[in-house]
Amino acid sequence: MAIDPDHQKIRDILKAHHEYWKNSIPLIASENLTSPSVREAAITDLSHRYAEGWIGERVYPGNQYFDDIEDLCIKLLKDLFDAPFIDTRPISGVVANLTIYTAFAQAHDKMLAISIPVGGHISFGPNKAKTGAFIGGTAGAVSRLDVDYLPFDRYGLNIDVDESIKAIRKIKPKILQFGASVFLFPHPVKELAPVAHEVGTHVNYDAAHVAGLIAGSQFQDPIREGTDTMTLSTHKTFPGPQKGIVVAAHDNFAEKIKTAAFPGMTSNHHLMHVAGLAIAAAEFKKFGKEYSKQVIKNAKALGQALYERGIHVVCPEKDFTESHTILVDITNFQNSIGLGAEVEQLLEKAHIVANRNLLPWDILEKRNYRNPGGIRIGSQEITRLGMKESDMVIIAEFFHKLLIKRINPDKIAQEVTDFRSDFQKLHYAFDSLHQAYDFIEII
Ligand SMILES: Cc1ncc(COP(=O)(O)O)c(C=O)c1O
Known part of the structure; x- marks a missing residue:
């Protein structure tokens, strides 16, 4: 049977894309490769389903098995991050940040975060850039937060502690956001979180980039250092599927986060990636x-x-x-x-x-x-x-x-x-289980 020409064109382009990457050195700091086992999860029937609501309290039927998967995923992640509460529903790191903004602030509240030119992410950005050198961002444009910048030592590439203490005391932001897209050195959470707490500020740590280093105990441990919540992408140094999660240091943040995640920020939460994330977490536990x-x-x-x-x-x-x-x-x-x-x-x-x-x-x-x-x-x-x-x-x-x-x-x-050509196999990963997935029928 002849293949449809548009279909053929798409397949050809995909093939060329694969060829290029297979023969290249991938050095983008925000990407990673998922293991064959994680990729297999992406083609299961879960990619067709919805599971609105929380485990055991869904407002969609057909989720008796998915509930077990999400429950296991959360257990594995809680173990890795040593945290009492995790929400796996944000579909990306940006959505995880929006979940925090929704849970712990209102429009026109103040947030302190590092600016985009010094390594901040667009999800921390104000509605309109305060200089002409860069664009505005999600915190201002979507959550309507009034963003001020944390003082930053441009040449030491880190937050300026003394000046930030002054800024936190003066501005009394609703949210203090740690984290960066150019994240070379641990941020001063220990030094600044107590100051923020004194003035009633919620402290979040955006671990999108460094989540795998934190889970592997090779970077700072933001929860032990005093952050209230942590947001992350699951696909940068943590080699899972493209997704986001919110981690909380205390159970008493759970209800606000759950409501902000659904119905606030998600409807479908990409169930196949919850399964993939569970597998990635099991791999990470081992390797x-x-x-x-x-x-x-x-x-x-x-x-x-x-x-x-x-x-x-x-x-x-x-x-x-x-x-x-x-x-x-x-x-x-x-x-x-x-x-x-x-x-x-x-x-x-x-x-x-x-x-x-x-x-x-x-x-x-x-x-x-x-x-x-x-x-x-x-x-x-x-x-x-x-x-x-x-x-x-x-x-x-x-x-x-x-x-x-x-x-x-x-x-x-x-x-x-x-x-x-000497580096075509994935390391620190479970082997492919092609045979085990004989229940997947493409009809
Ligand atoms: C610090 C930071 N936060 C959030 C994100 C957004 O993550 P996602 O692309 O998963 O939405 C990024 C992406 O690179 C990032 O660098």
């Missing part, structure tokens, strides 16, 4: 510590290897990073290659995928988010592919050949493809 340790070792090793080759990785005096992320100042290539957009494109041509990013001082130098002075690099996905410190030296060599020696990107792409 998470070893994995997250290697992620950080690789990030530091890549920082060092790039730095030694004349590539300006920021914060050399602090060993570049304590997380999966390093930030590279590429402004010295402005005349030879260009800024973030051009460097990103050149890397992409050479099959190296890393994204342009604002440097914290870019707005002082009149650079904006479209063509910033930095490139952000993450080690979490290449670690899943089994790469170790010695492989970071090879990757740094590719950067050196491309950016400094100016070797043709097509030639580097071939070298990258050869290098990648």
